[in-house]
Amino acid sequence: MISTRDDNFLPVSKEADGQKIAFIIGNGFNFLVRDIVLAFPTNLLPTNLKTSKDDLANAISAITSLWRRFEELFYELKDKNPRLNDEELIRMIYSVIDFFSSIEAFQKALPHETIESIKEVFDFLLIDRIRDIAEEFRQHENSEGYKDLKRLFPFFGDHFKSILERNNIKDCDFFTTNYDGILDTLLTRSTRDLGYLTVDGFGNNKDYPLYLRLYDDTLQNNHIRCIHLHGSYRFEKKNGETLKTRNDNNKANSDPVIIFNNPLFKEQLIRRDPVLNHYYNFMSSSLEEADKLIIIGNSMQNEPHLKSLIQRKFKDPSQRLYICSRNPDQVADQFKGVYFKNIVKRSTASITTIEDFLSLFNSLMND
Numbered sequence: 388m389i390s391t392r393d394d395n396f397l398p399v400s401k402e403a404d405g406q407k408i409a410f411i412i413g414n415g416f417n418f419l420v421r422d423i424v425l426a427f428p429t430n431l432l433p434t435n436l437k438t439s440k441d442d443l444a445n446a447i448s449a450i451t452s453l454w455r456r457f458e459e460l461f462y463e464l465k466d467k468n469p470r471l472n473d474e475e476l477i478r479m480i481y482s483v484i485d486f487f488s489s490i491e492a493f494q495k496a497l498p499h500e501t502i503e504s505i506k507e508v509f510d511f512l513l514i515d516r517i518r519d520i521a522e523e524f525r526q527h528e529n530s531e532g533y534k535d536l537k538r539l540f541p542f543f544g545d546h547f548k549s550i551l552e553r554n555n556i557k558d559c560d561f562f563t564t565n566y567d568g569i570l571d572t573l574l575t576r577s578t579r580d581l582g583y584l585t586v587d588g589f590g591n592n593k594d595y596p597l598y599l600r601l602y603d604d605t606l607q608n609n610h611i612r613c614i615h616l617h618g619s620y621r622f623e624k625k626n627g628e629t630l631k632t633r634n635d636n637n638k639a640n641s642d643p644v645i646i647f648n649n650p651l652f653k654e655q656l657i658r659r660d661p662v663l664n665h666y667y668n669f670m671s672s673s674l675e676e677a678d679k680l681i682i683i684g685n686s687m688q689n690e691p692h693l694k695s696l697i698q699r700k701f702k703d704p705s706q707r708l709y710i711c712s713r714n715p716d717q718v719a720d721q722f723k724g725v726y727f728k729n730i731v732k733r734s735t736a737s738i739t740t741i742e743d744f745l746s747l748f749n750s751l752m753n754d
Contacts (some may be wrong), residue, residue, distance in 0.1 A: 397459075399428035405557030405703070408752065409670075409691065412563040415712060417451040418433060419735055420569060426739040433538050443535050445594055450527045456520045457647030457652045457696060473649045477656065482650070504619020521643035524620030533572050542602040544575045545583040546745050551611070554752035560673045561585065561613040562666075564685060564693075566620050566645055571613055585613035589631045597638075598623070598630035601662050606669060614666050616693075617653070618645040622662065629662040633663045667696075674700035681709040683737070683753055687721040709751055711735050 399466055424444045432440060464480065465473070527533070552560055563570055572583040588606040589599035606612060615622070621632045622644035629644050646656050657663045673681065687694060701708065708730050710718045712748070715732035722730065731754070738744055 389558070390488055395601060397675075405555045406752075407558040407560075407673075407676050408556055408679045408681065409560045409673050410562065411680070411685050411687075412561055412565065413681045413683070413685025413687075414454070415446055415686070415735075417565065417567070417569050417684070419571070419738060420536075421447040421451075421740060422742060424536075426436070427539065433541075436535050438535050440539075443539070446527060447536075447569065448528070450524065450569065453520055453523055454566060454647065456523075457517070457645065460516050460520075461640050461648055471493050477508050477652050497558060505696055517645070518562055518639060518641060518645055521620040521640045521645070522697045525640065528568055528620075533568065536569065536572050537575065540573055541740060542577050543573045543741065543745070547574065547748060548576075548584055548611075550638065550745065550749045554749070556752060557610065558676075559611045560670075560677070561566075561611075562673075563613065563618050564617050564690065565617065566618060568619075568621075574613060576610075583613075585611045587613055587615065587631075592630065595625065595630060597633055597635075599633060600628075600630060601665065603665070616657070616663065616666055616670065617626045617647075618643070618663060620645070620658075629660055649689055650689040653690070655694075657692070671696060671700050675703075677701065677706065678750070679707050679709060681711065682718065683711045685718070686712070687718055694721065694725050697722075701726075704723065704728070707731060709733060709754075711747065711751070 397745050409644075421444045423424055424440050424447065427440055436443075438446070458701045470621045493725040499612070536543075550556075551629060553624065561570060561574075571585065572656070574585055575582060586605055586609045588601045588603070590602045590605055592598050594600075606614075620633070620640060620643055622640040623632055628670050632638075632640060644660060644663070646653055648656065654667070657667050674696060680697065686746075697708075706728075708728065709732075710730055711732065711733045713736050715734055719732055733747065735747070735750070738747060
């Protein structure tokens with residue numbers, strides 16, 4: 388269930404004029420950030436960095452590559468269950484996840500012996516592995532890596548906000564297929580009490596004080612949003628409800644909400660989760676209203692549901708699609724037969740500094 392009111396939310400008024408821009412962000416965005424870190428002049432490194440730039444770059448690579456562990460798990464389970472096709476296997480996986488997310492309710496309704504006998508039917512390896520991968524994401528966030536990333540890019544959020552204002556952008560939506568918080572970390576203000584530049588719709592939750600709940604009003608009434616379309620290591624299923632762990636919640640995520648299976652079933656899996664389904668519907672509306680859609684660092688090879696959404700919703704003759712990648716032609720090839728207007732292609736191969744990165748954003752807004 389998605390709530391429509393956050394007691395701590397103050398609405399932001401929207402101006403009638405101005406552009407609306409939507410982004411799709413993928414793993415390539417993180418690797419672009421990593422390359423900027425590696426190219427950072429050693430003599431200009433902030434004195435308050437806790438790790439070397441090489442270690443920070445390696446941490447970004449490790450975070451960004453964790454999704455492969457989910458893929459490996461899926462194929463390992465497939466090898467163990469050769470009689471199941473992909474759809475049957477996915478249903479089995481999510482049946483297991485659903486059971487464990489509701490285990491507290493089952494424990495109240497059924498005898499202990501019955502619960503234990505049900506557990507024996509399920510594959511504990513599956514749940515444990517998913518939890519372990521999500522825990523690695525959380526440990527990266529709690530390490531110095533995210534903090535050092537902010538120390539290295541202290542004014543990125545401020546500059547990005549200025550770019551939006553200079554180019555009269557009234558609304559800006561980031562739709563990321565990444566599970567991590569690298570994009571979120573960059574889009575913070577330099578003044579600590581101002582916090583994140585973006586919202587994701589989550590706010591205080593009286594029922595579960597250590598968690599946050601999604602509020603539709605927060606999404607609808609803010610200018611800049613950052614939405615994790617495929618879930619996050621911080622999204623946790625509790626008694627059928629998808630919540631988000633607070634920054635100060637240091638416990639491991641027992642039931643992560645993350646889409647990691649066969650690309651052909653991604654939309655089906657998104658639709659079964661109330662938060663991800665709400666996000667997907669929000670993206671649909673955003674694409675219809677956007678003047679520009681900018682894809683950065685996403686090959687789109689594993690996103691048939693997003694290509695289909697673009698085909699259906701981003702089709703007004705005045706709308707423009709931009710592709711930013713080291714190989715933009717390869718990404719553009721993914722839209723053959725899907726998107727029938729001109730595509731603006733921008734290579735990111737020459738971006739080696741924060742200034743280059745911000746200049747790319749400015750040129751995209753100003754084009």
